[in-house]
Amino acid sequence: MTTFNEILGTKSGDPESTVKQRYKLLSVRVHPDKGGSKALMHLVRHSYDNIVKGKGEHPILIPSVSTVGNNTALERELAAVKKERDELSALNKLLKVQLSQSRKASNSGSGIDYSRKITQLEGEIALLKDERNRLQNQKDAAIGEQGKLAGELRRALSENEVLETELERSSGRKMPGAIQWAQKFWLPAMATSSLVVVLFLGASMLNWSVISAWFNTEEPEVIPPTVRVVHAKPKDQTTTDNVPTIEETEPTMKETLRLPFLKLTTETGVWSLASYTESNGPYISIRSANGSYVVNDCSGEFRLYLNEPFRPLRVAANLIYLHQNQHFHVYKIPYGQGSSAESWLQSRKLQINDEFFTSEAFRESRTALLKKCNS
Numbered sequence: 001m002t003t004f005n006e007i008l009g010t011k012s013g014d015p016e017s018t019v020k021q022r023y024k025l026l027s028v029r030v031h032p033d034k035g036g037s038k039a040l041m042h043l044v045r046h047s048y049d050n051i052v053k054g055k056g057e058h059p060i061l062i063p064s065v066s067t068v069g070n071n072t073a074l075e076r077e078l079a080a081v082k083k084e085r086d087e088l089s090a091l092n093k094l095l096k097v098q099l100s101q102s103r104k105a106s107n108s109g110s111g112i113d114y115s116r117k118i119t120q121l122e123g124e125i126a127l128l129k130d131e132r133n134r135l136q137n138q139k140d141a142a143i144g145e146q147g148k149l150a151g152e153l154r155r156a157l158s159e160n161e162v163l164e165t166e167l168e169r170s171s172g173r174k175m176p177g178a179i180q181w182a183q184k185f186w187l188p189a190m191a192t193s194s195l196v197v198v199l200f201l202g203a204s205m206l207n208w209s210v211i212s213a214w215f216n217t218e219e220p221e222v223i224p225p226t227v228r229v230v231h232a233k234p235k236d237q238t239t240t241d242n243v244p245t246i247e248e249t250e251p252t253m254k255e256t257l258r259l260p261f262l263k264l265t266t267e268t269g270v271w272s273l274a275s276y277t278e279s280n281g282p283y284i285s286i287r288s289a290n291g292s293y294v295v296n297d298c299s300g301e302f303r304l305y306l307n308e309p310f311r312p313l314r315v316a317a318n319l320i321y322l323h324q325n326q327h328f329h330v331y332k333i334p335y336g337q338g339s340s341a342e343s344w345l346q347s348r349k350l351q352i353n354d355e356f357f358t359s360e361a362f363r364e365s366r367t368a369l370l371k372k373c374n375s
Contacts, residue, residue: 002078005056007047009085012056023048029084030077040077156190259325262293262305269358271365273372282372284365288355293328294338296366298373302339304331304352316353341366 005011008022026044030036043060050058260276262285271286276297283297285305293305304319305328315321318336321329333339337350344350344359344366351357 002060003057004047004050004060007043007060007078007081007085008051009089010051010056016052019048019051025088026081026084030081037077040081043078043081156186160186259323261326262295262328270360271362273365273368282369284362284369286357286362288357290355292355294333294352294357296341296369298369302333304333304338305329306331306353312354319353 008019008026010019010022023044027041028034030040030044032038032041047060050056260278260281262283263274263277265272265274265287268287268289271284273282273284275282281297283295285293285295287293290310291307292310295303295305303322305325306315308327308329311329315331316336318333318339319331320334322332323330331353333352337343337347338352338357341362344362347359349356349358
């Protein structure tokens with residue numbers, strides 16, 4: 001005789017959750033909407049109710065239901081249900097074997113390879129993000145430059161229209177030939193004039209002394225400024241005003257104005273407050289790995305003290321040569337990177353003449369310098 005447990009494929013000690021799971025699985029398969037029949041559905045439901053009541057090992061008794069057909073058809077459907085149960089059992093065993101094999105493979109070291117690949121992919125993703133940010137910045141800069149050029153073009157067009165209107169009013173008649181010529185050749189003429197203006201401004205802003213120093217192998221001799229001291233003439237002196245005196249023709253004393261020297265330090269990459277050795281004037285400075293300094297004092301200017309052994313053949317365009325002090329070549333930074341406090345506050349690192357200077361502790365040192373200057 002067939003028991004209720006054999007119908008659902010359960011055992012006497014199985015928990016209710018397992019029995020319910022088997023019932024749901026068989027219900028889906030024998031439901032009339034899924035290709036089954038009402039008789040099989042009724043049989044599965046009857047078996048589930050008896051197993052829940054603890055009668056799973058009792059022999060099955062086919063209930064008298066009007067929807068159930070003859071015994072032969074019921075036996076065939078029962079055999080089909082058993083066959084499906086056996087197929088499900090075999091599939092369950094196969095899945096367990098595959099699960100155990102996959103666990104053994106993961107414990108044998110493939111997890112290490114997976115973690116290594118994941119780490120490599122994370123590094124590549126970080127590099128791709130950095131490249132994307134760099135390209136986005138370039139795109140934003142190009143869009144801004146494009147908008148600027150479009151604005152200049154619109155202004156030029158508006159000026160051209162104003163000139164054409166004034167020309168028509170002054171002449172009292174239209175000049176289609178001149179207007180067509182201007183519309184055809186105004187862009188090349190405008191580009192040529194802009195290039196001439198840029199070249200003129202660039203030539204006026206270049207430091208020709210620095211350019212000539214590139215071709216001169218000898219270091220320029222730094223001549224210290226002198227002070228001419230002239231003694232006043234006594235009141236009873238009888239010398240006429242037209243004849244110069246010895247004191248007026250030759251200075252009696254020359255005094256050399258000594259430039260303020262920096263207090264050298266071995267600490268690099270950090271802004272710090274110090275004072276000049278000659279005048280005790282306060283200043284803040286930062287030292288690079290090559291021994292160069294960027295200095296800012298009460299005058300508000302930023303200067304580059306370029307270490308003489310590391311002086312390149314060419315310097316940046318925004319550096320203006322001032323003088324030589326100690327073993328440094330001093331350059332003024334009037335514009336560009338590092339020329340203002342805002343550029344240092346807004347950046348973590350700046351490149352000045354192929355040397356990198358960080359902005360670490362710049363805000364605190366700048367505040368201390370302002371207090372010293374105001375006091």
